[in-house]
């Protein structure tokens with residue numbers, strides 16, 4: 001009988017380096033059977049709202065996410081079924097009309113600011129990581145990234161950070177650190193932590209005879 005895929009959760013604040021850590025692990029196993037699921041792609045669809053209304057959404061609150069759909073998709077992948085993964089457009093603040101068909105794989109890396117906040121998601125994870133980076137570094141990284149990649153202005157990034165991102169981080173994201181099995185300082189360039197994770201995943205895969 002086919003083995004249950006391994007689910008690894010990578011949580012942490014915005015700009016902490018979650019995506020970089022996830023990509024580094026993904027790159028290592030690329031020749032094998034591995035996929036990435038981004039919680040951001042499961043922001044609730046807002047295509048029915050005018051653009052001006054979408055700007056007012058609190059994107060750092062647990063209710064901004066369609067975790068029911070995310071959960072359903074993970075359950076399907078665990079049953080070795082494919083999913084229609086949504087694609088998110090940060091410039092339009094809603095889902096794109098496109099989807100990606102994702103085939104089931106032996107390792108699933110689930111990444112997102114609030115994946116450890118939902119008990120149902122936590123219960124599906126074999127390993128829970130929290131990328132822990134100081135707030136000053138996170139805002140600097142986010143500022144550069146959001147201007148370069150997400151179509152934002154300096155003023156909008158700062159305004160959103162002070163009024164929404166920072167308070168929501170303190171209220172909802174930071175407290176989930178206590179659920180983590182491993183806390184990774186600094187994120188994407190922490191090669192020691194990434195190597196340790198790769199070794200651990202390799203061991204699990206060997207035990208399950210995937211490798």
Ligand SMILES: Nc1ncnc2c1ncn2[C@@H]1O[C@H](COP(=O)(O)OP(=O)(O)O)[C@@H](O)[C@H]1O
Pocket residue numbers: 012013014015016017018019020021141142145186187188189190
């Ligand atoms: N250790 C690091 N040092 C410097 N920059 C980093 C580091 N880790 C990530 N970055 C950069 O910071 C930005 C945010 O990182 P990312 O991995 O997207 O964070 P997150 O997914 O947690 O928001 C990206 O532009 C990334 O290249």
Ligand SMILES: Nc1ccn([C@@H]2O[C@H](COP(=O)(O)O)[C@@H](O)[C@H]2O)c(=O)n1
Pocket residue numbers: 013014015018019040043059060089090092093094112113165
């Ligand atoms: N339309 C949106 C959707 C999300 N955000 C911000 O993205 C952050 C989460 O993504 P990371 O890659 O940084 O973890 C979150 O803090 C939201 O504020 C947004 O600005 N606009």
